Amino acid sequence: MNDVSKYGExxxxxxxxxxxxxxxxxxxxxxxxxxxxLPPIARVPxxxxxLMGLANLRGSVFPVASVRALLGGDETATTPASRLIVxxxxxxxxxxxxxxxxxxxxxxxxxxxxxxxxxxxxxxxLTGVFESHSEVVKILDIPELxxxxxxxxxxxxxxxxxxxxxxxxxSVQTDVRRQRLVTFEVAGQEYALPLDTxxxxxxxxxxxxxxxxxDEAVRGVMPYxxxxxxxxxxxxxxxxxxxxxxxEQALIVSVGxxxxxxxxxxxRTVISVEAERVEKVPPVLAARVGGETKVxxxxxxxxxxxxxxxxxxxxxxxxxxxxxxxxxxxMKPATAERSLQSEAVEMRFLVFRLDNDEFAxxxxxxxxxxxxxxxxxxxxxxxxxxxxxxxxRGEVLPVIDQRRRFEMPSSGTLAGKRLVVxxxxxxxxxxxxxxxxxxxRCASDSIKPSPDLTGDAHGLVRSVINLEASARIxxxxxxxxxLTRAELGLLESFGKDMHNKDGAKGSRQTKQ
Numbered sequence: 001m002n003d004v005s006k007y008g009e010x011x012x013x014x015x016x017x018x019x020x021x022x023x024x025x026x027x028x029x030x031x032x033x034x035x036x037x038l039p040p041i042a043r044v045p046x047x048x049x050x051l052m053g054l055a056n057l058r059g060s061v062f063p064v065a066s067v068r069a070l071l072g073g074d075e076t077a078t079t080p081a082s083r084l085i086v087x088x089x090x091x092x093x094x095x096x097x098x099x100x101x102x103x104x105x106x107x108x109x110x111x112x113x114x115x116x117x118x119x120x121x122x123x124x125x126l127t128g129v130f131e132s133h134s135e136v137v138k139i140l141d142i143p144e145l146x147x148x149x150x151x152x153x154x155x156x157x158x159x160x161x162x163x164x165x166x167x168x169x170x171s172v173q174t175d176v177r178r179q180r181l182v183t184f185e186v187a188g189q190e191y192a193l194p195l196d197t198x199x200x201x202x203x204x205x206x207x208x209x210x211x212x213x214x215d216e217a218v219r220g221v222m223p224y225x226x227x228x229x230x231x232x233x234x235x236x237x238x239x240x241x242x243x244x245x246x247x248e249q250a251l252i253v254s255v256g257x258x259x260x261x262x263x264x265x266x267x268r269t270v271i272s273v274e275a276e277r278v279e280k281v282p283p284v285l286a287a288r289v290g291g292e293t294k295v296x297x298x299x300x301x302x303x304x305x306x307x308x309x310x311x312x313x314x315x316x317x318x319x320x321x322x323x324x325x326x327x328x329x330x331m332k333p334a335t336a337e338r339s340l341q342s343e344a345v346e347m348r349f350l351v352f353r354l355d356n357d358e359f360a361x362x363x364x365x366x367x368x369x370x371x372x373x374x375x376x377x378x379x380x381x382x383x384x385x386x387x388x389x390x391x392x393r394g395e396v397l398p399v400i401d402q403r404r405r406f407e408m409p410s411s412g413t414l415a416g417k418r419l420v421v422x423x424x425x426x427x428x429x430x431x432x433x434x435x436x437x438x439x440x441r442c443a444s445d446s447i448k449p450s451p452d453l454t455g456d457a458h459g460l461v462r463s464v465i466n467l468e469a470s471a472r473i474x475x476x477x478x479x480x481x482x483l484t485r486a487e488l489g490l491l492e493s494f495g496k497d498m499h500n501k502d503g504a505k506g507s508r509q510t511k512q
Contacts, residue, residue, distance in 0.1 A: 011108050015130075017101040017137055018085065020067040024101065026130075026137045033086040035100055038078055042473040043357050044450075044461055045406035049075075050149040052096055054451065054475070057086060059468040062094045063451040070095075070145045072123030093146065093451075104132050111139070181273055181299065183307055184251065184264040187240035191264075192299065192309045197253050201267055204231065204248045219263055224252070231261040237315050238294060253312045262315070273299060278309070280470065313438045347447070349440045349465065351474055352420060352433040354403055358474045359433075360440060360465055365479040367421040367428070369436050372414045387432060397421070399430045405482070424479050431482075440465065440474070447476065 014029035041053040041064055050069040055062050064084065066075050081099040086092070116126035116139075125141040125148075181192040182201070208220030208231065217236035221228045231250055235242045250261035277300045296311035349360040350369070376388040376399055385404040389396050399419070403410055411417075411434065420431045448466045460481045465474040 012105045013108055013111065014103060014105050015137070015139065016085065016103055017132065018067075018083070018097040019099045019101060020071065020097050021073050024135055024137050025067070025097075026104075026139050027085065027087070027095075027142060028139075029103060031087050031142075033088045033092075036084050036086065038082050038084055038096065039471055040473075042464070042475055044475065045408070046460065048150055054464060054473050055084070055094060056466060056468060056471045056473050057084075057094070059466065060092075061448050061451060061464055061466050061473060062086065062092060064094045064096055065146065065149070066096045067140075068096075068098075070123075070149055087142065093142075095142070104137075106130050106132065181307070181309065182251070183268040184249070185266050185268060186234045186238060186264050187243070188265075189240070190268065190305070190307050191234070191238075192307045193251060193253065193262075193312065194309070197312055199252045199254060199259070202250050202252065202261075204250050204261075204263060222250070222261065224259070224261070229259055229261045231263050232315070233263050234315075235263075237262075255312050255316055260312070260316070262312070277301075311438060313440075316439075347442060347444055349442070349474070349476065350420065350436065351438050351440050352418065352431075352436045354406065354408060354434050358437070358472075360474045360476045361420070361422060361479060362476075363439060365422050365424065367423050370419045370421070372417045372419045372432055390430065392421070392430070395428075397428065397430050399432060400482075402431045402433050405431075422479055422482070424482075429482075442467070450475075 015026040016029050016032050016035070017024060017026045019025070036057065039055050039057065041055050043053040044051060047053075050065050052064040052066050052069075052075070055064050069075055078096070079098070083097055083100045085095040085097060085100070087095065111128045111130045113128040116128050119129045119136070119138060120126045124138065125144045126138050127141045128139045130137055130139070182195050182198055183190055183192045185191075202224075204219075205222050208222055209228075210220045217232050219231040219233050221230050223229070229250070229252065233242065234240075245265035247266060248263050249265075249267050250263050251267070252259060252261050254260075278297050279300065280297055281295050294310055294314045295308040296314065297309040299307040299309055301307055348363040350363055350366045351358055351360045353359075370392075373390050373392075376390055378388045379386065385401050387399040387401045387404075389398055391397075401410075414432065416435075418433050418436045420433055420436065422429055422431055442465055446466055447463050450461050450464050460477060461475045462478050462481075463476040465476055467474070
């Protein structure tokens with residue numbers, strides 16, 4: 001029986017066929033923008049199970065939906081044959097499929113729409129079926145599958161800073177090319193920094209003023225222009241054998257509002273860099289160092305020589321570095337004022353990791369980053385994500401396990417993790433994260449609204465930081481949405497209880 005009411009008569013239609021979980025499906029070729037290999041995908045916490053995450057496709061942020069999950073099946077690991085089918089439409093989406101088969105042309109009278117309901121299995125939504133190469137091909141009703149799987153997002157979003165944002169443009173003009181690198185030696189190995197991050201290179205003085213009680217990476221301070229310059233050992237920061245070289249040099253770098261002197265054994269040269277020879281650090285290497293690698297990229301120089309390109313902001317992750325920055329800002333209000341003026345053009349975010357996923361918080365919402373303390377006081381009858389409370393310099397602070405908050409598997413240990421202290425209008429809490437990777441500076445036009453297909457997560461992840469050149473997406477969290485209303489009420493009542501206990505304790509001490 002041929003039912004041609006939907007497709008007309010005596011005209012060919014083209015379909016892209018693909019396989020999912022062993023079955024052959026099709027979508028109209030006219031709706032397909034392109035077919036690509038699976039790029040890196042940023043997972044969205046608490047999103048519908050059908051949403052694998054978000055992908056950066058030539059500057060545009062696309063939600064990636066798993067066809068297996070859309071049809072009610074279980075997600076499986078991707079293979080070299082896996083592909084993304086990018087669809088056009090009012091809500092553009094990319095479909096992750098097991099394998100793309102072929103592009104076929106079918107006469108409209110051969111498409112049987114009346115049999116769609118009969119041929120469909122549980123979870124399938126079909127608009128028709130046809131035969132191709134002796135196989136039955138099912139035409140999926142993708143809009144209906146998406147409508148059932150996802151909850152439409154809010155009509156329009158705001159950035160995490162509270163300012164309105166418009167629809168993301170098709171591309172992002174992000175210039176991250178490093179035309180010249182300064183190379184130097186540290187413990188016999190060759191490293192580099194982008195030339196535009198270095199103010200100047202000076203010889204370290206014969207005698208340095210030491211800082212009592214400082215971190216082992218702090219070599220001391222030296223006079224520099226009208227002030228003092230802290231010197232940090234790259235050997236220590238990079239975990240290399242510490243043996244002072246006879247003629248050390250300090251690479252003076254501006255990080256945030258602070259000038260830092262990174263001490264290297266000796267400077268080597270300034271080299272021009274071909275963009276195609278600069279590559280990201282292999283994921284396996286990053287995983288072996290806990291996702292906290294200080295090497296941002298690797299440059300393949302002549303004769304297969306590899307030069308590790310450092311990111312200055314990734315070197316500054318310990319408490320001693322934060323104290324240096326805070327002290328510098330306190331001593332130089334004019335510098336802080338200039339920083340505020342620059343933020344009108346650039347925005348800063350703290351980037352942290354959970355597994356291999358990257359998240360960001362506005363730097364204004366972050367009070368500090370510290371190691372997770374060994375002593376955390378557990379509280380009875382509280383949600384599982386509330387790890388307990390700690391005493392942070394005299395203040396009782398609730399501590400939230402961000403993995404549990406995002407319903408991610410527990411890592412089983414707090415060793416090596418970081419505590420990000422976040423402040424909102426009404427609350428202050430510590431978030432346990434796997435690692436803090438960097439302080440990211442980016443132009444405001446790199447911040448895009450998250451796609452509408454994020455289900456219950458649309459309030460938490462309202463925007464994404466879209467770094468087109470590196471095909472990298474960082475999910476930008478809204479600090480005010482990190483907790484639900486019920487959880488906020490819990491913290492408020494907890495805060496009142498702690499205040500009452502402290503008051504009662506003070507009263508007893510007074511009577512005594």
